[in-house]
Amino acid sequence: MSEVLDRIWQFQQVSRVELVEHTGLTSGTITNLTAELIELNIIREFEAVSGSVGRRRVMLGLDTNHYRIIGLDIGRATIEIVVVDLNGTIIRTIERDMSDRQGPEQYFEVIGPLLSETKQEIEQAGYVILGLGASVPGPMDYNTGNLLDPPNFPGWSGFPLKRTLEERFGMVTLIEDDARTSAMAERWYGLGRNVQDLVFITMGIGIGGGVVSGGKVSRGTNGLCGQVGHMTIVLDGKICDCGNRGCWETVGSIPGILGRWPGGNSMEQLKEAIKQGDSEALRCMEDTLTYLETALINVYNLYDPEMVVLGGRLYPYLADYLLPVRSHLRSRLYAFAKDRLRIEPSTFGTSQSAVGAAALLFGFLLSEPVRLLSLAEGS
Amino acid sequence: MSEVLDRIWQFQQVSRVELVEHTGLTSGTITNLTAELIELNIIREFEAVSGSVGRRRVMLGLDTNHYRIIGLDIGRATIEIVVVDLNGTIIRTIERDMSDRQGPEQYFEVIGPLLSETKQEIEQAGYVILGLGASVPGPMDYNTGNLLDPPNFPGWSGFPLKRTLEERFGMVTLIEDDARTSAMAERWYGLGRNVQDLVFITMGIGIGGGVVSGGKVSRGTNGLCGQVGHMTIVLDGKICDCGNRGCWETVGSIPGILGRWPGGNSMEQLKEAIKQGDSEALRCMEDTLTYLETALINVYNLYDPEMVVLGGRLYPYLADYLLPVRSHLRSRLYAFAKDRLRIEPSTFGTSQSAVGAAALLFGFLLSEPVRLLSLAEGS
Known part of the structure; x- marks a missing residue:
């Protein structure tokens, strides 16, 4: 079946x-x-x-008229809840700024009521909820469903997210790293339908990666496969929260970029300064692109994917530079491989990881439809 | 079966x-x-x-008394032929220096007679040859069995190796990149029997990698998965033959290391100078280890393997430093992952990729025993 x-x-x-x-x-x-x-x-x-x-x-x-899936993205600065049908079409999305909140308790003050309402609304409209997928900005323990020690995310170390969500909302619950859910969104609902090997790179406050290899998400031994944000780009560079030095994240994430530019404290300001021809801003962007190119070359040389998909909150600020980035990459890759270079923007923009969280349940449905339905209806 | x-x-x-x-x-x-x-x-x-x-x-x-497999490693400075039994035990090994030869024609002047003799000897002793595996120092086209454009290996671009070997020696023939055969040797005959995710890194004149993920060798879209030697270690470093700049290979391979040390032109000389306390030699080794550590951190962060296996002609010169390298790595990896760090020397030393070439046939035997036997007996 x-x-x-x-x-x-x-x-x-x-x-x-x-x-x-x-x-x-x-x-x-x-x-x-x-x-x-x-x-x-x-x-x-x-x-x-x-x-x-x-x-x-x-x-x-x-059939898009019977089932709904809820996706929850728990981010460092926002949370997002999406409701999707079986084709991954977004029926509803709710986003909240969380930059003044910290730790599970404060987050759940916001998440709790929103999820309860969302669940109730879907059920009142006569749909069956297949389950809840949640994405988080860091590694987790797959056996327990607890978070491990996500960098830049104080208060969440060891938090039993899967159990908490299951107990509070009574839905079939799956959780995953946000870069991996983003890759899942592409695999199940986006460009990945016909691509067996892809790497999703999400760039925002952190930089993460999700690897799909032979159609399947790769986790690695400790759930750390695809930590592209923590590859070393600057030898002996700044100490990163992960313990390493000079990680791509330290220079290529939003805080990494703004940390190299004294002229302001937001990407909008940097964008404006570049438009004005500000030389410091231009140099900051030039360096950012050099780091991005180097990271992408490494991704190609290490994974050799059919496609790289770029997403996250930083991506819109880099999108205009993608053409030169591609051509620089071509000149630095093996001759026979460079013509097959495919780098694409993510299908779901800023909702990527929330949609991907929902896609976790869709993957479960595809592999074990009867089992998921009996779990969903039992809950 | x-x-x-x-x-x-x-x-x-x-x-x-x-x-x-x-x-x-x-x-x-x-x-x-x-x-x-x-x-x-x-x-x-x-x-x-x-x-x-x-x-x-x-x-x-x-049963180790009935079949033999021949492995051929075509290297940049040497060729090696091994004969193994079904357990991967080396029955015979022949090595030849090729540093004064270049291109397929000159190589086959040596390979040809050696392979013919080897084949004849095995058959005269009453064994059945399952086939011939060959490893080469660079990427290839899996559809045609032709080499692509291996860096630092002039004359071999586009060479139809698989067809040439099949036609000349009449054996079932499989070919693969030498880093990947090295990983195969570990997977089938070495430490990989109980490890599903491992990365083999071979360091010599070049630096290559072979990735085993979920028990299977990963090739990637263009056969370039695992090109760890071409990850960027030195931002804006020296141009590499692959087209990129500052690749690990440019500073971490034997020529890369000796290119940073004016005091001599062999690893033996460098080793001796370090023993004498020569400060330039010591610094060269220190930098080499920094590059190695950085590369290994990237390998861990990108693949998250259960085990990394190190081999190649350079490895014996680095073996004594493995303890401090491990402890540096531990301090630069995620806390929860660092205790599981396993870095091991390769099982077959300098014969690793030749044994791995033979292992290609062993993998074929395990997955389709009847088909391989009928092919081998028909040839």
Whole structure:
């Protein structure tokens, strides 16, 4: 069933005949499995008019009218809650500034009422909630669902996030590092439908990375795979919260950039100063791009991805420079690889990691639909 | 059959009862599959005396008396041919200095006669050759089996190595990048039997990396995954043959190190000068270790492996410094990850990539035993 569902997700619109071709299953089996999936309200039939003769065909696609998933992004300066349907379309988004709050208790004063309301609204409208995905800005212990020791995020060390969310809101709950959820959003709902190897880089107050390899998210031995923000860019540079020196994050994140520019304290101000031709601002941006290029070269040489996706709150300030960055990269990569260079902006902008948090549940649905539904309905 | 064979490889000595437990197959199926594998001379029975009561049990293990694999390492300064049995034990090794030769034609003047003799000897002794694995110092095109454009290896660009070897020697032939074969040697015959995520780093005239993730070798989109030698260590450093600047290889390989030391032109001389307390030599080694540490921190932060294995011709000169390198690394990695740091020397020393070339065929045998045997006997 998972295999059939996977194809329906991948092609978005597919006929039973095409499913037979792609899966190698018999048409009887396909008929049975799709009937079950329709019965479960996961997929639905619709009519498509195809070709010049206008022949009508019955196609299958995900049913977006029955289930909802909630995604929660817990960030260093904001929280965001999104509600998505099975196609990853954002039905609702709520964002709150958290820059004056610190630690789980203060965060939950905001998160608590918002999540309760959101849950109630969805249920009152007659939808079934598959679950809650949450993303956090740092590494975690996958066995316990506790946060480990996220840098620049005081008060959260060791916090039992998964258990707390489960107990307070009674939904199936999955949690993950925000760079990895961002990669998931791309994999399940964005550019990753047809890409098996991609690296998502999220740049904001910190810099994180999520690696999808052979269609699967890579975690590594300690859940630290893809910590691109902590690769050394400046040998013997500034001490980073992670313990290393000269990490990309220390010079390439928003605080890292503004720390090298005495002329102001926001990216908007820096942008304005660059527009005015301020030489210090220009040099700060030039250095920022050099660090970005170096980091991207390392990402290409270490992971060799088909695509790199860039996102996070910093990205809009770098977007205009992507063309020269690409051409510099081309000149510094192996000749035979450089023509295949794909660097793309993230599909969901600032909602990327919240959508990706929801995508955690979608991934669960694709691999074990019946199990997730029974858990979701039991909760 | 592949699953059973995989367990026999992993445990080295295992009883049929244990195979039933580990695979979940019925004892009837295990009896049939092991009978087939014995019939094919891939495994054999032997008696083991176990426990204090001295009970005799029939165990199964790989049969090392019937098949041989040839591994060929084509290096920038040497070539090596090894003959191994199914356990990866080296039966024979031949090495030749190639520093005065350049390009495929001159190399094949040496390789040709040696491979022919080796093949003949093995066959005359009554063994069946499963095939020939070859490793090369640079990226290749996996579809064609041609080399791409290996840096520092003039004359080999585009060379059809796989086809040439197949046609000239008539054996099943697999080829791979030498860092990746080195990782394979560790995975199949060395420390990797029980480690799912490891990074092999080979340091010599160049620096390469081979990544095993979830038990499988990662290639990336262009076969460039794991090019750790080409991560940037010195921002705006020397131009590297790969097109990038300040790659680890430019400062951390043998030529990179000797290029920073005016006192001599071999690692032996450098070692001697360090012993004498020569301050320039000491500083050169200190910088080398700083680069190594930085590179290893990046490897940990990007791949998060369970184990890093170090090898190559440079390694013996760095081995004495591994203890302080480890402790520096510990201080620069995330607190919760640092206690799990495992850095080990390679199992096969300078024969690592040749043994790994042979291991390519062993991996093929484990996954498709019947197919490889029919190919090997048909050739």
